[in-house]
Amino acid sequence: MTSIKHVGVVGAGQMGRGITEVCARAGLHVTLCDVTEDRARAGLTGVADSLLKAEKHGAIGPEDRAHALAGVSVTADLSRLSGADLVIEAAVEDERAKTELFQQLDKVITNPSAVLASNTSSIPIARLAAVTGRPQAVVGLHFFNPVPAMPLVEVIPSMHTSKATEQRVRAFAAETLGKKTIVTQDRAGFVVNSLLVPYLLAAVRMVGSGTATAEDIDTAMTAGCAHPMGPLRLADLIGLDTVAAIGEALYEEYREPLYAPPPLLRRMVESGLLGRKSGQGFFNYQAA
Incomplete structure (x- = not known):
């Protein structure tokens, strides 16, 4: 399986910031994207604040904090995610907004092995996959709040998600991020x-x-x-x-x-x- 080194996170709110932080702490390059540059930068400020708290609590050292921050870039341009290995959508929990975003991502992501994942809490993954030309590479990757502290990630393959995609993101969450993973059927709400x-x-x-x-x-x-x-x-x-x-x-x-x-x-x-x-x-x- 192709390794995941560059992660795009779309949505700089509470969940997007948490996902960005855990990926950056794992040594990955993360591009955090939101609809405006100001919102993306505000997301980065939230990540920096959280990393500083982690350092004060002894969870990470100052060099780890600096290295994690150095690995994060921000943008309001989705095309900056074109070469990402994994893009995690963490936008508002609204089906129309998410499907429109997946349509856009499908057009701008040029990496042929890229995985498109959604952090949705409840929307069936099949509906998001259906608006793309790569349903086999679309999967649910549901983190829990606060992401740096909560160990669980739900992996949700749709009926079209390939086994390779499922295995790749589960290994990413478990081995790269150190999360506990479960696989759940593609039904609204999943397990939790x-x-x-x-x-x-x-x-x-x-x-x-x-x-x-x-x-x-x-x-x-x-x-x-x-x-x-x-x-x-x-x-x-x-x-x-x-x-x-x-x-x-x-x-x-x-x-x-x-x-x-x-x-x-x-x-x-x-x-x-x-x-x-x-x-x-x-x-x-x-x-x-």
């Missing part, structure tokens, strides 16, 4: 979110119905079930817009009511109360 999101939505419904406060629901699950984080703080960490988008994708696939985002979640997203990234969700993070 098919189990997790109904739980998060149930907690939102409890708040909406007045069963208990957000604080008490989270305390119940941390103190009563030994969960490291309550469902509502976890939803805030993921992003309430992302939780709603995953719920909608799951509901579209299965038509199960437990997957449908409840009214309270929809109103919060419409009001811009998205959790940690907006400073307010079920909890206030303005002073955090």
